[in-house]
Structure formats: C-alpha cells, structure tokens
Amino acid sequence: MQLTLAHLCALVVAPSLTSATSAALPLKGRQAQQKVTIDVTKKYQTMDGFGISGAFQRANLIMNLQQPKQREVLDLLFNTTTGAGFSILRNGIGSTPNSNKDYMNTILPKCPSTPAEVTVSGASCRSGDWKQAYANYLIAYINFYASAGIKVTHLGFLNEPDYTTSYASMGSSGIQAADFIKVLRPTLDRNNLTSVSINCCDATGWNVASQHASQIAAAGAESMVYAITSHEYTSRISGTIRTNARVWQTEYSDLNGGWSTAWYSNGGSGDGFTWANTVFNGVVNSNLSAYIFWEGVQDRATNNNNNEKLILVDGQTYQVSKRLWAFGQWRVVRPGGQRIAASGGGSNIKSAAFLNIDGSVAVVIINSAASAQTISIAPLGFPVVQAWYTDNTHDMATVEATLGSDGTASASVPSRGMISFLFKKAANGTMV
Numbered sequence: 001m002q003l004t005l006a007h008l009c010a011l012v013v014a015p016s017l018t019s020a021t022s023a024a025l026p027l028k029g030r031q032a033q034q035k036v037t038i039d040v041t042k043k044y045q046t047m048d049g050f051g052i053s054g055a056f057q058r059a060n061l062i063m064n065l066q067q068p069k070q071r072e073v074l075d076l077l078f079n080t081t082t083g084a085g086f087s088i089l090r091n092g093i094g095s096t097p098n099s100n101k102d103y104m105n106t107i108l109p110k111c112p113s114t115p116a117e118v119t120v121s122g123a124s125c126r127s128g129d130w131k132q133a134y135a136n137y138l139i140a141y142i143n144f145y146a147s148a149g150i151k152v153t154h155l156g157f158l159n160e161p162d163y164t165t166s167y168a169s170m171g172s173s174g175i176q177a178a179d180f181i182k183v184l185r186p187t188l189d190r191n192n193l194t195s196v197s198i199n200c201c202d203a204t205g206w207n208v209a210s211q212h213a214s215q216i217a218a219a220g221a222e223s224m225v226y227a228i229t230s231h232e233y234t235s236r237i238s239g240t241i242r243t244n245a246r247v248w249q250t251e252y253s254d255l256n257g258g259w260s261t262a263w264y265s266n267g268g269s270g271d272g273f274t275w276a277n278t279v280f281n282g283v284v285n286s287n288l289s290a291y292i293f294w295e296g297v298q299d300r301a302t303n304n305n306n307n308e309k310l311i312l313v314d315g316q317t318y319q320v321s322k323r324l325w326a327f328g329q330w331r332v333v334r335p336g337g338q339r340i341a342a343s344g345g346g347s348n349i350k351s352a353a354f355l356n357i358d359g360s361v362a363v364v365i366i367n368s369a370a371s372a373q374t375i376s377i378a379p380l381g382f383p384v385v386q387a388w389y390t391d392n393t394h395d396m397a398t399v400e401a402t403l404g405s406d407g408t409a410s411a412s413v414p415s416r417g418m419i420s421f422l423f424k425k426a427a428n429g430t431m432v
C-alpha cells in the first residue's frame with residue numbers, strides 16, 4: 001500500500017501560494033473470435049497502481065461502520081482477491097484549526113508569526129521566506145504518520161494550485177513549485193526521508209499539468225520530482241506530457257450525476273463502463289503510471305449524493321457502484337508492473353497488457369460491441385490462466401478461460417463488458 005499525502009488545503013493563514021461471484025459464461029461457437037497478441041519485449045511505463053482518496057474526513061464513515069460491514073467495505077476497496085485491490089491511498093494534509101464541516105485539521109492550530117516560531121513546523125501568509133518552515137511542517141506530518149506505523153511514500157505539497165476557491169487553498173505556478181521543491185527535497189533527505197518521493201502539482205486539468213511539467217523542467221527541478229500529477233476536471237487527459245518524471249492522474253470523478261450504480265446506461269458519466277474507458281485511456285494512450293479516483297466512500301448528504309464516490313456509506317448501510325468494479329478489473333496489474341504491447345482484436349476491442357514483478361502477465365480488455373465476443377490471446381507460454389469479467393450483472397466474476405493445445409487462451413466477454421486475464425507459472429514454478 002502506498003500512502004500519498006496531498007496538500008488538499010493550505011493553512012488557514014496560508015500564503016496565497018493549495019467478491020466476486022463465480023459464474024460460468026460458456027464460450028459460444030457463434031461469437032466473434034477476437035485475436036489479441038501480446039509482445040512482452042515491447043515495454044512502456046512502469047505502473048505504480050490505482051487508488052482513491054480519503055480526504056475531507058471520509059475515512060470516518062468507514063471508522064463508524066460496525067463489523068462485519070467495516071471489514072466488507074475495506075475488502076471492497078483494498079482486497080486484491082475479492083475487491084478492487086487498490087494500492088494507493090491519497091490523504092489530505094489538513095489546514096483547519098478545528099473539525100468544522102468536513103475540513104481537515106492542521107497539526108499547527110495556532111498561526112506562527114515568524115518562520116522561526118514554527119516548532120512542529122508551519123507556514124503562513126505573512127511576508128518573508130516560509131519555504132523552509134513549510135517543508136518542516138510537511139516533514140512533521142510525515143513523522144506523525146510514521147509514529148502510527150504508517151509509511152508515507154509520496155508527498156504532494158499543492159492541490160489544484162491553478163484554482164481559487166472559498167475553502168483553504170494555495171496558488172502556485174510550476175516555477176514557484178520548483179523553488180519549493182529545491183527546499184523540500186534536501187529537507188526530506190536531511191530527515192532520513194530519502195524514500196519519500198515528491199509529486200507535483202495536482203493541477204485541475206491536463207493542460208495545466210503540462211505547463212507545470214515544462215516549468216519544473218526549465219527551473220531544473222525535474223530530477224527531484226517522482227511524478228507530475230494532474231486532475232481531469234478542467235481539461236481531460238489526452239496525448240502525453242513531455243517529462244522524464246512519471247505521470248499520475250490523482251483525482252477525478254463525475255461531480256454532477258446523481259448516485260448511480262449502473263455499469264452501462266448509455267454512456268453516462270457515472271457509468272462503470274465509462275470509467276473503464278477513462279482509466280484505459282489514461283494508462284494506454286497517455287502513459288499514466290497511476291490512476292486515482294476521487295473519494296472511495298462518501299455519505300448521501302454530501303453534494304446531493306452525486307457520483308464522486310465509489311461506495312455510498314450511509315450510516316450502517318453501504319451500496320457499491322460499478323465504478324468500483326471498473327477499477328477492480330485493473331487489480332491484476334500490480335504496482336511495479338510494466339506495461340507491454342497488446343494489439344489486435346478489431347475496432348470494438350481495447351487491450352492493454354502488463355508484465356508484473358512476479359513474472360505474471362496481466363491483460364485487461366474492454367469490449368465495446370453490443371454483442372458478446374470470444375477473446376483469444378496468442379500463446380504466451382504460461383501453463384496457468386485465470387480470467388474475470390464485469391458487466392451489468394457481474395462484478396469481477398470468475399469466467400472460465402481455456403488454454404488450447406497450442407497455448408492460445410480463450411474466454412468470452414459479454415457485450416459492453418470488461419475482462420481481465422492473468423497468466424501465471426505453475427505453482428511449482430514451471431512454465432509450459
């Protein structure tokens with residue numbers, strides 16, 4: 001599990017700098033056969049994973065669930081055999097002196113008047129150079145997590161710095177961010193936090209993130225950045241960002257649609273199928289190493305019960321959207337896996353493949369056709385193949401995958417369905 005902290009709100013006084021059921025879906029002779037070919041020698045980006053946010057005190061909804069429901073919701077989000085298998089949790093760094101509304105608490109409730117007054121560390125809008133004080137404040141945050149036994153892996157010190165809002169936030173250009181990164185990186189290192197990576201800058205959209213990337217590179221700070229981070233609100237992901245850093249999509253959701261648990265309802269923006277395609281686009285066409293949905297859970301009262309969450313937690317009850325299972329289909333891709341080439345299958349088939357660290361090969365396929373199709377994957381030399389699918393009535397359900405005598409793997413995917421294959425060595429370690 002990676003824990004990534006994003007500065008979702010600046011200090012109040014901040015500078016104006018922000019289970020699957022098993023089902024048999026027999027192969028049907030009449031179904032169109034779609035042949036997909038994987039090339040393990042053709043390698044692309046390394047994957048860091050998929051995730052959700054728990055910001056704005058949403059984790060309290062899970063904390064307040066009684067067993068066994070609490071366990072069920074946690075499994076739905078994080079379990080790699082029965083749930084979405086998320087590996088990234090994005091939490092907020094609070095900046096509010098109390099828990100009013102759903103704001104997040106700061107660890108420095110009293111505003112210091114000079115940088116030197118910062119003992120746990122902090123920052124303020126008062127004039128002067130607060131970069132070091134802010135870096136110290138962030139290190140104190142990471143150390144609080146560490147004292148609870150939680151290792152933070154990635155640190156983002158801004159959130160939507162191109163957006164001005166009524167809640168606490170912080171503005172910054174890529175150039176200003178680079179100035180701060182040059183202070184933050186050595187501060188992390190001095191505090192024995194060399195393993196904590198810096199992510200930047202959680203732009204509201206892809207166009208702004210592209211600007212951040214070029215400004216950070218021009219300012220000479222690119223080598224200190226692990227991932228350029230973008231949201232998809234003001235401009236959607238398209239093409240690739242020019243950077244040597246990794247690229248993560250760190251926050252996006254449908255903010256308008258009323259709560260929907262549909263997989264496919266004519267392409268609605270909250271549909272699971274729509275999300276399957278959104279994530280696919282980012283990973284395959286835009287070189288993303290991570291895709292993080294906005295909230296994992298939220299209640300009914302917040303924002304008119306819209307689709308910005310994957311699971312609706314309402315008191316002691318919960319409802320799971322199909323968006324969760326759109327992500328669940330990606331759980332066969334584990335952190336550290338490398339994307340490899342996948343091709344074929346015709347215009348209604350989208351395919352992506354990954355070589356996991358354990359040597360297994362994951363293949364994720366979306367069928368956009370209005371009819372079921374049989375996917376045949378050209379021989380890869382693995383003796384074991386498993387497959388799972390999601391459609392209107394199934395959630396990452398096991399589907400029978402067969403290995404032909406020549407090693408071709410086949411399984412059926414329903415109309416507007418998604419199927420994931422996992423090819424593995426035999427338990428004794430042998431290939432074919």
Ligand SMILES: *[C@@H]1O[C@H](CO)[C@@H](O)[C@H](O)[C@H]1NC(C)=O
Nearest residue numbers: 019075078079080081082083
């Ligand atoms: C995932 O769920 C299975 C089935 O309930 C359970 O046996 C396993 O312990 C869970 N994994 C984790 C890491 O909790």
Ligand SMILES: *[C@@H]1O[C@H](CO)[C@@H](O)[C@H](O)[C@H]1NC(C)=O
Nearest residue numbers: 143187188189190191192193
């Ligand atoms: C960093 O680690 C070294 C070696 O373990 C130790 O001597 C030093 O006190 C540590 N520094 C901090 C700031 O924790």
Ligand SMILES: *[C@@H]1O[C@H](CO)[C@@H](O)[C@H](O)[C@H]1NC(C)=O
Nearest residue numbers: 045046240244245246247287
């Ligand atoms: C994809 O991202 C990797 C870093 O994860 C980078 O090395 C590579 O150049 C990127 N490729 C494209 C086409 O942007």
Ligand SMILES: *[C@@H]1O[C@H](CO)[C@@H](O)[C@H](O)[C@H]1NC(C)=O
Nearest residue numbers: 383426427428429430431432
């Ligand atoms: C390893 O397992 C495979 C598949 O179950 C089997 O065909 C093979 O004979 C086994 N090899 C050894 C050395 O046990």
